[in-house]
Amino acid sequence: MIRSADITDVPVIHAMIRELAEYEKAPHEARATEEQLREALFGERPAVFAHVAQTPDGEVVGFSVWFLSFSTWRGAHGIYLEDLYVRPGVRGGGYGKALLAELARTCVERGYERLEWSVLDWNVSAIDFYRSVGAVPMDEWTVNRLTDDALRKLGGAQ
Numbered sequence: 001m002i003r004s005a006d007i008t009d010v011p012v013i014h015a016m017i018r019e020l021a022e023y024e025k026a027p028h029e030a031r032a033t034e035e036q037l038r039e040a041l042f043g044e045r046p047a048v049f050a051h052v053a054q055t056p057d058g059e060v061v062g063f064s065v066w067f068l069s070f071s072t073w074r075g076a077h078g079i080y081l082e083d084l085y086v087r088p089g090v091r092g093g094g095y096g097k098a099l100l101a102e103l104a105r106t107c108v109e110r111g112y113e114r115l116e117w118s119v120l121d122w123n124v125s126a127i128d129f130y131r132s133v134g135a136v137p138m139d140e141w142t143v144n145r146l147t148d149d150a151l152r153k154l155g156g157a158q
Contacts, residue, residue, distance in 0.1 A: 002102045005050035005063065010038045012060045013050060020085045024120060051102050053086065053095035062086035064099045071114055078114030079103050100133060118143055 005013060014034045021030035040048045053062035062085055069080040081103060086095045100115075107115050116138075119126050127137070146154060 001054045002051055002098045005052045007042045009052050010034050013063050016085050053099055061090045062095045074113045076113040078112045081117035
């Protein structure tokens with residue numbers, strides 16, 4: 001079952017974010033606290049959203065965290081999927097596909113024209129899974145990112 005996350009899901013989402021960071025070989029990058037997640041997802045003006053995947057007995061075993069994007073070329077919003085994670089012991093059980101399908105359904109219902117995300121180039125199992133649902137890699141695009149000192153320097157804080 002897929003449902004919108006609620007405030008009681010924050011601790012398990014936080015724990016799974018740590019698991020994902022370990023899997024992606026970057027645990028030092030996952031610095032978000034439960035309080036930050038709670039505020040981002042359920043604060044006064046949330047701009048980030050989450051769904052959780054549950055087993056039939058109610059255990060949360062996966063999540064998606066996403067936010068709205070906008071395409072100037074299409075003139076329409078889309079969803080940017082920041083993270084999709086399913087615990088290893090239940091992978092292959094349809095939870096990842098159900099999470100993606102829920103986001104696709106949201107796009108269709110709201111008139112959004114894109115569902116996009118990034119995947120590490122070494123994560124072959126994820127790439128194969130995404131291709132199996134019809135996702136097309138955007139190989140001609142390179143993701144760029146500013147963080148930490150570089151972000152502060154450009155922003156005039158140093």
